[in-house]
Amino acid sequence: xAYEELxxxxxxxxxxxxxxxxxxxxxxxxxxxxxxxxPREGQCWLDLACGTGAVAERAAxxxxxxxxxxxxxxxxxxxxxxxxxxKLEIEYRVxxxxxxxxxxxxxxxxxxxxxxxxxxxxxxxxxxxxxxxxKPGGRLGLANWTPEGGLGAMFRMMAPFQPAPPPSNPFDxxxxxxxxxxxxxxxxxxxxxxxxxxxxxxGQEYWEIFSTDYGPTKTLADSLGPRREELHxxxxxxxxxxxxxxxxxxxxxxxxxxxxTRK
Numbered sequence: 001x002a003y004e005e006l007x008x009x010x011x012x013x014x015x016x017x018x019x020x021x022x023x024x025x026x027x028x029x030x031x032x033x034x035x036x037x038x039p040r041e042g043q044c045w046l047d048l049a050c051g052t053g054a055v056a057e058r059a060a061x062x063x064x065x066x067x068x069x070x071x072x073x074x075x076x077x078x079x080x081x082x083x084x085x086x087k088l089e090i091e092y093r094v095x096x097x098x099x100x101x102x103x104x105x106x107x108x109x110x111x112x113x114x115x116x117x118x119x120x121x122x123x124x125x126x127x128x129x130x131x132x133x134x135k136p137g138g139r140l141g142l143a144n145w146t147p148e149g150g151l152g153a154m155f156r157m158m159a160p161f162q163p164a165p166p167p168s169n170p171f172d173x174x175x176x177x178x179x180x181x182x183x184x185x186x187x188x189x190x191x192x193x194x195x196x197x198x199x200x201x202x203g204q205e206y207w208e209i210f211s212t213d214y215g216p217t218k219t220l221a222d223s224l225g226p227r228r229e230e231l232h233x234x235x236x237x238x239x240x241x242x243x244x245x246x247x248x249x250x251x252x253x254x255x256x257x258x259x260x261t262r263k
Contacts, residue, residue: 003121006167007071007096010119014051014215015074016222022214023054025198026115029143029255030054032194033114036259037141039064043109046133048097049116053079053090060088064110069095072215098125106135114143115255118173121166123182131186134262140187142258146174149195149254150243157238161220161231174256187260198251203239206249207232 023030033055039045041063047056050068052075060066060083068090070076076092083090095101097117111134120126130140145151152171159165172178176191183189200206210217211232221228243251 003098003167006121007098011071011073013219014070015072016215017213017218018078019075019213019215020052020078021209023052025209026143026196027054028196029114029194030058032257033112033141033143034058034062036257037110037112037139039110044107045110045112046103046108048111048113049119050079050092051075051114051116053082053092055112055114056090056092057083057086057088059110059112060090065089067091067093067108069093069097069100070116071096096120097129098122100129100133103133105132106138108133108138109135110139110141112141115145117142118144118170121168123168123172123178127182127186130183131262136262138262140183140258140260140262142173142179142256142260144173144179144256144258145171146193146254146256147171149174150251151253151255153242154238154251157234158217158220158231161224161227161234163223173258174254176256179256179258183258183260187262189258189260192257192259194255194257196253196255198253199245199248200239200251201248203236203249206239206251207235211235 039059039062043064045059045064045066047068050056050070056066056068073094080092097120117126211221239249243249
């Protein structure tokens with residue numbers, strides 16, 4: 001599938017579920033990203049693939065001048081409603097991280113993305129845009145799931161139900177060597193590995209959250225017809241067998257923190 005056709009589908013897919021319950025499962029990652037990037041009064045901050053606004057809100061509360069950009073209009077509507085409710089001044093835009101039209105070179109002091117830009121199919125184009133919109137000395141913070149961690153395992157469990165593999169592997173952004181290839185010429189890089197643990201009460205609760213609120217899983221499940229129940233059983237069994245902890249589930253999800261300074 002061509003990249004542009006895929007992105008058109010992604011724009012609908014990511015907004016097909018409410019999503020907020022899902023973003024709350026990675027609140028610990030949001031906190032670490034913001035803590036490391038240390039927002040300050042008046043900084044120009046761009047949060048890419050911002051979803052419903054979790055990082056953008058934290059940066060705005062600290063005084064940064066925040067722009068949030070996402071491919072999905074439906075997610076941005078949720079983000080805008082949340083910002084309005086909290087009286088936060090955040091500019092939200094529909095946009096493509098591979099082609100940041102309307103954003104000047106060196107426009108931002110800080111760029112962040114939490115488990116977001118990794119899903120854009122053209123990794124090299126995204127990397128070029130990260131370098132273009134950050135000013136010299138500007139800081140970048142990315143949270144990316146690693147291929148060997150629990151999210152990688154979850155996506156491999158779902159792979160037999162997918163109609164076709166993606167044109168690029170989003171988990172490549174969770175490999176230090178690949179990130180160096182993509183960003184090393186433009187940025188001074190450092191890396192940290194972290195574990196985020198999601199603790200639903202059961203594999204069934206995990207399924208109920210992700211099959212209704214997480215766009216990629218909801219879209220896949222809704223497309224399967226009679227095989228939907230097979231995916232349901234596979235999902236529940238996978239978590240009950242591999243991540244059972246006491247009376248619930250402990251899904252340990254390894255992620256790579258990329259911290260970079262624009263040269």
